[in-house]
Amino acid sequence: MMSYKICLLPGDGIGPEVIACAKDVLTALPLELDFAESGIGFEEFQRSGSPLPDSTLQAIRHADATLFGAVTTPPAIPNYFSPVVRMRQSLDLYANLRPTRSIPHESSRPNIDILIVRENTEGLYSGIERLEDDGDRAITERVITRKGSERIIRKAFDMARQTNRKSVHVVHKANVLRQTCGLFRSVTFEIAKEYQDIELKEMLVDTCAMELVRAPEQFEVVVTTNLFGDILSDEACMFVGGLGVAASGNIGAEAAVFEPVHGSAPPLMGTGKANPVAMFLATAMMLDYLNEVESAQRLRNAVNACILNGESTPDLSGELTTNQVTEKVIEKI
Ligand code: NAI
C-alpha cells in the first residue's frame, strides 16, 4: 500500500474542529497516512509573530498533500497579512479547483456537477496597484501571461478528461478586455487542439453569470481568470447547499492544499454547529489528487448517505453536532 505524508493546517475558529473530523474520517479509510500539523493564522501570529511561518511553507512542500481548515483575518493589525493569499503565491498554487455538485437535500438544485477551474496567481489579483493624481486616480493592472494561461487551461482539459466530462467552457470578456482576455482566449483555442476528445465552448463572463442561474446543468468544466473565477464559483455554490458543503483545492506543480471554502466562523466555534461536510468534500478532493479514487468515492458516498438521511448539522436542517455527523460518516464508510 502507498503511504502518504499529510500536512494538517488547523488554523483558527472552527478550522481545528473540522480538521480533527477530517483526520478521524481519513483514519477510518484503508490508507496508510502519516500526519503532521503546522501553524497558520491569527493564533499562530500571536504565538510566533507570523501568520505563515517558513516552517509551515516547508511542511506543505514536503507533504504529499495538505488539508487546511480556516483562518481568522482580523482587519488592521500591524504586521499581519492574509496567510491564504500568501500561501497561494509562495507555493505557486496556480489552479483553484471549485467543484459544485448537487447534494441530496431539498435546498439543492438537481443535476448540477460543475468544476470551476480558476487561475489563482495572476489577472486582476496580481497585486500591481497605484494611486496617481494626488490619490484621485487609482490603477490596478491586470496581468495575463501566456505561461500562466497555458498551464491553467491544460489543467482544465486534463481535469475534464480525468472526470469523464465532455466539454470545457472558457469564460472571458475578450470583446472589451481585448488584450488580456484576448490572450487568454487565443491560448485556450491553441491548447484545445491537443484535446480533440473534449468540446471547447466559449461564453462571455456576464452571460455566464446569468446562465449559471438560469440553467447550471449545461456546464461541466469552466475555466477562467482569477477575479471572474472568484465570483462565479461563489455564485455557483449557493445552488447546492452553500458554505457548509463547499470545498476547494489549490494545486501547483510542487504542492497542493485542499480546504473548505468557508472561513473560521467565530460565532460557531465550540457550539457543535459547524458542518464538517465542506471539510470532508475537500478531503475527498485530496484523495482524488493522490489517485486514491476508491477511498475518495467511499467518503463522498458516506457523506451523501448522511445528508439523504437527514444526519446533518442545523445549516442543512438537521439536529446533529459536528462530531455526531462525523461518527455517522465513519459508520457508513
Ligand atoms: P465564514 O465563512 O466564516 O462564515 C460565513 C457564514 O457561514 C456564517 O454565517 C457562518 O456561521 C456560516 N458558516 C461558515 N462555515 C460553516 C460551516 N462549516 N457550517 C455551517 N455554517 C458555516 O465567513 P466570515 O464570517 O465572513 O469570516 C469569518 C472569518 O473567517 C474572518 O476573519 C475572515 O477573514 C475569515 N475567512 C477565512 C477564510 C479562509 O480561511 N479561507 C475564507 C473566508 C473568511
Ligand code: MG
Ligand atoms: Mg471568494
